[in-house]
Amino acid sequence: MATIHDVAKKAGVAPITVSRVINNSGYVSDAMRERVNASIDELGYVPNVLARSLKSKRTNTIALIFTDITNPFFNILARGVEDTAHNSGYNVFFCNTDEDQEKENTYIELVLQKQVDGILLVPASLNSKSVDMIQGQDTPLVILDRRCPDKKVDIVRGDSFGGAFQLTELLINLGHKHISIIGGPMEVSTAEDRMAGYRKAMRAHGLEDYIDFHYGKFTQVCGKEITHKIFRRDFKPTAIFAANNLIAIGTLAALYELGLKVPEDVAVVSFDEVPETLNPIPSLTVVNQPPYEMGRKATEILISRIKDQNSDAFEEYIFPVDLIERASSGSGI
Amino acid sequence: MATIHDVAKKAGVAPITVSRVINNSGYVSDAMRERVNASIDELGYVPNVLARSLKSKRTNTIALIFTDITNPFFNILARGVEDTAHNSGYNVFFCNTDEDQEKENTYIELVLQKQVDGILLVPASLNSKSVDMIQGQDTPLVILDRRCPDKKVDIVRGDSFGGAFQLTELLINLGHKHISIIGGPMEVSTAEDRMAGYRKAMRAHGLEDYIDFHYGKFTQVCGKEITHKIFRRDFKPTAIFAANNLIAIGTLAALYELGLKVPEDVAVVSFDEVPETLNPIPSLTVVNQPPYEMGRKATEILISRIKDQNSDAFEEYIFPVDLIERASSGSGI
DNA sequence: CTGTTAGCGCTTTCAA
DNA sequence: TTGAAAGCGCTAACAG
Numbered sequence: 284m285a286t287i288h289d290v291a292k293k294a295g296v297a298p299i300t301v302s303r304v305i306n307n308s309g310y311v312s313d314a315m316r317e318r319v320n321a322s323i324d325e326l327g328y329v330p331n332v333l334a335r336s337l338k339s340k341r342t343n344t345i346a347l348i349f350t351d352i353t354n355p356f357f358n359i360l361a362r363g364v365e366d367t368a369h370n371s372g373y374n375v376f377f378c379n380t381d382e383d384q385e386k387e388n389t390y391i392e393l394v395l396q397k398q399v400d401g402i403l404l405v406p407a408s409l410n411s412k413s414v415d416m417i418q419g420q421d422t423p424l425v426i427l428d429r430r431c432p433d434k435k436v437d438i439v440r441g442d443s444f445g446g447a448f449q450l451t452e453l454l455i456n457l458g459h460k461h462i463s464i465i466g467g468p469m470e471v472s473t474a475e476d477r478m479a480g481y482r483k484a485m486r487a488h489g490l491e492d493y494i495d496f497h498y499g500k501f502t503q504v505c506g507k508e509i510t511h512k513i514f515r516r517d518f519k520p521t522a523i524f525a526a527n528n529l530i531a532i533g534t535l536a537a538l539y540e541l542g543l544k545v546p547e548d549v550a551v552v553s554f555d556e557v558p559e560t561l562n563p564i565p566s567l568t569v570v571n572q573p574p575y576e577m578g579r580k581a582t583e584i585l586i587s588r589i590k591d592q593n594s595d596a597f598e599e600y601i602f603p604v605d606l607i608e609r610a611s612s613g614s615g616i
Numbered sequence: 617m618a619t620i621h622d623v624a625k626k627a628g629v630a631p632i633t634v635s636r637v638i639n640n641s642g643y644v645s646d647a648m649r650e651r652v653n654a655s656i657d658e659l660g661y662v663p664n665v666l667a668r669s670l671k672s673k674r675t676n677t678i679a680l681i682f683t684d685i686t687n688p689f690f691n692i693l694a695r696g697v698e699d700t701a702h703n704s705g706y707n708v709f710f711c712n713t714d715e716d717q718e719k720e721n722t723y724i725e726l727v728l729q730k731q732v733d734g735i736l737l738v739p740a741s742l743n744s745k746s747v748d749m750i751q752g753q754d755t756p757l758v759i760l761d762r763r764c765p766d767k768k769v770d771i772v773r774g775d776s777f778g779g780a781f782q783l784t785e786l787l788i789n790l791g792h793k794h795i796s797i798i799g800g801p802m803e804v805s806t807a808e809d810r811m812a813g814y815r816k817a818m819r820a821h822g823l824e825d826y827i828d829f830h831y832g833k834f835t836q837v838c839g840k841e842i843t844h845k846i847f848r849r850d851f852k853p854t855a856i857f858a859a860n861n862l863i864a865i866g867t868l869a870a871l872y873e874l875g876l877k878v879p880e881d882v883a884v885v886s887f888d889e890v891p892e893t894l895n896p897i898p899s900l901t902v903v904n905q906p907p908y909e910m911g912r913k914a915t916e917i918l919i920s921r922i923k924d925q926n927s928d929a930f931e932e933y934i935f936p937v938d939l940i941e942r943a944s945s946g947s948g949i
Numbered sequence: 950c951t952g953t954t955a956g957c958g959c960t961t962t963c964a965a
Numbered sequence: 966t967t968g969a970a971a972g973c974g975c976t977a978a979c980a981g
Contacts, residue, residue, distance in 0.1 A: 284753065286958055297968045302960060310966050327752050332729045333675070334958035337666050337973045344730070352685065353695050362686050365712055374726060376707045379698055393707060396665045397677070419660050420617065558688075619974055630952045635976060643950050667974035670957045 285326040293322040305330055336398065345585060346376040346394040348387060349405035349427065353379075354501075355528060355558045356574050357405070360427070363578025364403060371586050373400070382407045382468065382500075388416075395420050401585045403427050408470040423588035425581045430472035437588065438599040439581040441572030443473045443554070446604035447480025447524070450552045450570050453606065454522045455488050457614055459550060462493065463520040465509045465530050467501040474498065477526045477554060495520065499530070506533025514541055522550040522612075528557050531567055535611075546613030556607075568612035571605045618659040626655040638663055669731065678918060679709040679727040681720060682738035682760065686712075687834075688861060688891045689907050690738070693760070696911025697736060704919050706733070715740045715801065721749075728753050734918045736760050741803040756921040758914045763805035770921065771932040772914040774905030776806045776887070779937035780813025780857070783885045783903050786939065787855045788821050790947055792883060795826065796853040798842045798863050800834040807831065810859045810887060828853065832863070839866025847874055855883040855945075861890050864900055868944075879946035889940075901945035904938045 291298040296319065303309040304319040311319075322328070336342045347364050349357050361377065368375045376399065378390040384407045391413055394402065401423040406413055414434045417424045425437045454462050464481045467474030478496055485494050497513070499505040506525055510533065513520065525531035531553035535545065543549050545565050556571045580600060588594065608614050624631040629652065636642040637652040644652075655661070669675045680697050682690050694710060701708045709732065711723040717740045724746055727735065734756040739746055747767045750757045758770045787795050797814045800807030811829055818827050830846070832838040839858055843866065846853065858864035864886035868878065876882050878898050889904045913933060921927065941947050 287960095288958080298958085299960070299968065300966095303967090306960090308960095312966065315967080329725070329728050329753055331670075331731060331958055333666050333670050333731050334973085335960075337664075337670060337958080337975090338960050340973080342666070351695070352698070353691060358686060358691055361710075362684070362712065365685070365710060369711075374709045374711075374730065377694075377698060377710050378702075378707075379695065392662075395662050397707065398664060398666050420662055620976095621974080631974085632953085632976070633951060636951090639976085641976095645950060648951080664974055667957085668976075670959090670974080671976050673957080 284331075285328040287328075287330070289326055290319065290322045290328050293326060294319045340398075342398050342400055343372055344374050344376065344397070344399045345401045345403065345582070345589075346378060346390070346399045347403045348378040348380060348390050348394070349403075350382050350407070350501075351379050352377060356555050356572075358574075359558070360574040360578040363575035364582050367579045367582035368586075371582075373586065380405075380407055382471070384408055384411060387411065387413060391416055395422060400589045401425070403581055403585060405429060406431065409472055409475075410470075421592070423585055423592065425585045425588070427577065427581050428473060430476070435595075435597050437581075437584050437597050439577055439584065439602070440473075440600075441577065441602045442604050443476035444480040444483075446554060446570035446572070446606075447477035447526075448484045449480075449604070449606050450524055450554070450568075451481045451484035452488070453568070453608070453612060453614065454524065454550060454552060455484065455490065457522075457550065457612065459520075459522040460490055460493050461495070461518065461520040462490075462522045462524060463495040463497065463513055464524040464526065465497050465499060465506055465513075465534065466526040467499065467530075469498050471501075474501070474526060481524060501527045501529055503529045503533040503536070506530035507537045508533075510534045510537035511541070514543075520549070522552070525551060525553040528553055528555040528567075528569070531569075532557070535565075535567075545611050550613050551611040553611075565610035568609045568614070569607050571607055572602055573605075577602055617664075618661040620661075620663070622659055623652065623655045623661050626659065627652045673731075675731050675733055676705055677707050677709065677730070677732045678734045678736065678915070678922075679711060679723070679732045680736045681711040681713060681723050681727070682736075683715050683740070684712050685710060689888050689905075692891070692907040693911040696908035697915050700912045700915035701919075704915075706919065713738075713740055715804070717741055717744060720744065720746060724749055728755060733922045734758070736914055736918060738762060739764065742805055742808075743803075754925070756918055756925065758918045758921070760910065760914050761806060763809070768928075768930050770914075770917050770930050772910055772917065772935070773806075773933075774910065774935045775937050776809035777813040777816075779887060779903035779905070779939075780810035780859075781817045782813075782937070782939050783857055783887070783901075784814045784817035785821070786901070786941070786945060786947065787857070787883060787885060788817065788823065790855075790883065790945065792855040793823055793826050794828070794851065794853040795823075795855045795857060796828040796830065796846055797857040797859065798839055798846075798867065799829060799831050799859040800863075802831050804834075807834070807859060814857060834860045834862055836862045836866040836869070839863030840870045841866075843867045843870035844874070847876075853882070855885070858884060858886040861886055861888040861900075861902070864902075865890070868898075868900075878944050883946050884944040886944075898943035901942045901947070902940050904940055905935055906938075910935055 287298045290301045303311045380387040387407045405427045497509045552568045620631045623634045713720040738760045885901045
């Protein structure tokens with residue numbers, strides 16, 4: 284592989300002159316520039332930005348450490364991140380942790396070693412040391428999708444609490460009392476907040492005795508299993524609040540197996556849109572967070588922090604959510 | 617940020633000794649090792665692998681350059697790539713080209729500059745110079761999902777031709793004659809191969825006069841538009857072969873709008889599974905390629921090429937496809 | 950078992 | 966407008 288020295292020798296100039304040409308910096312005469320460019324083309328020279336980064340301390344690389352690229356919500360979010368990063372000249376490492384704290388730690392260590400300029404993190408658990416680890420290396424960090432109490436850090440997330448409140452209230456206003464919620468893992472703030480929003484709405488309407496909550500995982504399998512479990516009991520709900528889209532799909536599948544019609548026998552509502560490519564039947568009533576925009580916003584904040592490392596202001600940007608009524612709640616179309 | 621020198625000074629040893637400790641290489645006495653590790657912990661030292669890479673010429677990084685992480689097929693494939701890479705100690709850059717040759721070129725340039733150890737590429741077009749560009753830098757390369765005629769390069773893809781033949785023959789055996797195919801872009805080999813498989817099956821059964829093909833894009837929007845176009849004509853097909861899952865979803869949507877029942881009025885078959893999370897109704901008869909395994913296989917080949925740069929054997933690994941009959945063809949359940 | 954020297958490829962002084 | 970020297974953080978090669 285040709286180096287800057289090879290190009291310099293071929294063009295009969297000093298390496299620094301080649302550097303000036305490829306970086307468009309400093310003064311270079313047009314004649315010189317042409318001569319250098321000719322040598323670059325001849326040799327097929329590709330600058331080694333590792334060496335550059337070693338000096339400049341900037342890699343133009345960020346990392347997105349999150350649960351799973353395969354999850355429809357994070358999938359779109361990831362695209363928002365990549366597009367935004369690319370437009371600003373950054374490449375991005377994608378790291379799937381599957382909510383596993385060990386994997387998260389490993390990835391953080393790896394990307395810190397690779398000197399990424401910044402990290403976008405969806406933390407596996409609320410009380411992880413990840414934030415301290417990253418900030419200890421003075422690496423800019425933005426937390427995505429989840430709360431992060433007691434830390435001085437930028438956060439971009441959706442309004443899980445408010446959204447859950449809205450969805451629950453919608454069901455109550457439609458006449459439901461027996462409303463069960465199937466949630467995510469206890470350690471995850473979105474799961475907690477949606478649970479809390481549900482509880483608050485139930486209490487606000489005097490339905491505390493009907494509160495029926497089930498922690499689980501944000502997966503289709505979990506939605507299916509818990510739904511079956513719920514309907515094996517004597518008291519059966521007339522409505523189910525699935526805490527995310529994957530759980531909702533699992534719930535729909537279980538209800539189908541049980542011969543229960545949606546929304547006639549059981550109403551179903553959920554958090555997060557199902558990808559537009561694929562509308563399940565019945566179409567789902569959801570509270571939607573805008574994943575692409577969340578990815579974009581978080582990346583923008585991260586890049587601005589990278590460019591101004593001195594600022595010690597921190598922002599918690601909470602995206603408002605959007606209630607979309609469709610067939611599954613029995614109120615929409 | 618602490619460097620290897622800081623650690624060395626604090627431990628009262630030479631930098632190389634620290635290097636030996638962190639790399640577990642060469643001889644270091646236990647006492648020394650402990651002393652060094654203590655200093656590492658105290659300083660919160662994180663090795664700078666950029667500097668290491670500059671020496672070793674290895675970054676333990678690969679790039680996946682493909683159309684779109686948001687596409688269900690590539691989404692799963694990407695996970696296969698990331699998992700496999702991670703297990704072998706590699707990080708991966710994800711690059712979305714949207715089938716745009718310009719973006720592809722930009723990304724290739726960028727990741728070559730970043731000295732990636734290898735590249736996985738889903739080329740936007742058949743006749744691109746990308747392969748030459750990458751091989752010109754002696755960077756290992758595996759082509760994914762698509763043919764790449766006349767190039768000496770490893771390829772991992774599915775059997776588009778055979779799969780299309782099977783799907784078409786299935787429809788013919790069910791009694792269909794008017795079978796239309798909605799394909800992808802002409803420059804993409806998978807689109808071409810599926811078209812060819814369709815044609816061959818039609819001819820093999822004496823149905824050349826019924827051949828009706830439409831090139832387009834591998835998107836839902838395109839599937840919808842072309843389906844509408846098809847049914848505005850006088851001669852209407854009794855079956856539609858959608859060349860991928862996104863087109864199929866668009867086709868289903870259009871048929872729904874037209875008040876046509878699937879499979880009673882029109883049978884529909886397609887390439888690639890719709891993600892298991894989301895089963896459309898009616899469930900689709902498809903020929904499936906295994907995206908996760910394709911990602912894994914390609915990454916394995918790439919890593920083996922990275923480890924043995926001298927081998928000049930090239931492999932074209934064609935995954936067999938899997939016909940899954942479901943409701944939409946009128947033959948399955 | 951531990952240390953010295955030199956250099957990976959580039960760019961930031963500073964000088965000409 | 967061009968160049969020389971030094972060094973970013975790490976490690977291979979060679980000594981000791």
